[in-house]
Every structure is written in structure tokens, then in C-alpha cells.
Amino acid sequence: MTEHPPIICIVGQSGSGKTTLIEGLLTGLNKRGYRVGTIKHHSHDDFEIDHEGKDTWRHARAGAKTISISSPTMFAIIKKVNKELTLDEIAGYLEDRDIILADGYTSSEKPRIVITSKPGDIAHFGRGKEIVATIDSPFNEDQLLRIIDLVEARIRIVGQ
Secondary structure (H helix, E strand, O other), X not given: OOOOXXXXXXXXXXXXXXXXXXXXXXXXXXXXXXXXXXXXXXXXXXXXXXXXXXXXXXXXXXXXXXXXXXXXXXXXXXXXXXXXXXHHHHHHHHOOOOEEEEEOOOOOOOOEEEEEOOOOHHHHHHOOOOEEEEEEXXXXXXXXXXXXXXXXXXXXXXXX
16 A cells, blocks of 8 residues: 555534635645645545546546546546545545545544534544544634644654
8 A cells, every 4th residue: 555644534514614624724734835635525426527528528438447637737537446445545646745634534534623513523523533623613713723733733743
């Protein structure tokens, strides 16, 4: 297995602010010079990131199992799989990052930040797992900065 950066899962109820927190963490950590990757969990069997009629969509429809597309500033791979990849397997593709923020992955054993929007969220999303931090939803700028500091400390500890 390829070594990969540390992973922190961002977990909470649907609509609790996970994406908003990840946006804030991305902005703050990028400003501090960190290279951050994200992984989004999608609980349904299929999803679309391509558009009907585009060349890559046509390649997939014709039977390509792996499709790549590149430009001067971006590169993407769309790969059909027979089983859901683990968080560690996906993270292996992001080895050039300093940290990975995973949106969801509630059942993962990875450390997590729990967004609480109702009583019982910490028990539900944190039971038996390492909790890096908890944050109430909605959260303010000061709370976000404290969470960024905690994530930065985790990057530094792992990087030693």
C-alpha cells in the first residue's frame, strides 16, 4: 500500500455544515501553505462527474473502464470499479498532499471532526473513534480558526 498523508473525516448529520467546514478548512490551510486533498463519500451506487455528449462520456459509454482527461492545469481519472474502494485505497492516489479531509466516511476508523447539530451527535458519530474536535453547527470564524489550528498541529505531528 502506498504511503499517504494523514486523513481526518468530517462527519455529522446531513445538512449540518460538513461541506461548509471543509471549505473553511481548505481556505485556511491553503493560506498557511498546506497542500490539502479531499475525498467525498457518495452512498449511492452511481454518480456522474462527466456530461452527456462530451468525448469522455462517449468513451465510457462505448466501454472504456478507465478514462483520463488532462489540460495544462488539471488532470482527472474516472475509473469503474467492482467494489467500493476503502478510504486508504483512495488516499493512495493523493500521496502528494499534506493532509486529506474526507467528507463523510462515518464508518471509517480514521480520526474525525464531529459537527454537532443535535444532542446525541457526538455519541452517534464518535462512538469508539478518535475525535480530533467537535464543533457546533452553525459555527463562527473563531471556532473555525481553532479547528484549523488543531488540524495544522496534526499535520506537524505526523510530519515529524
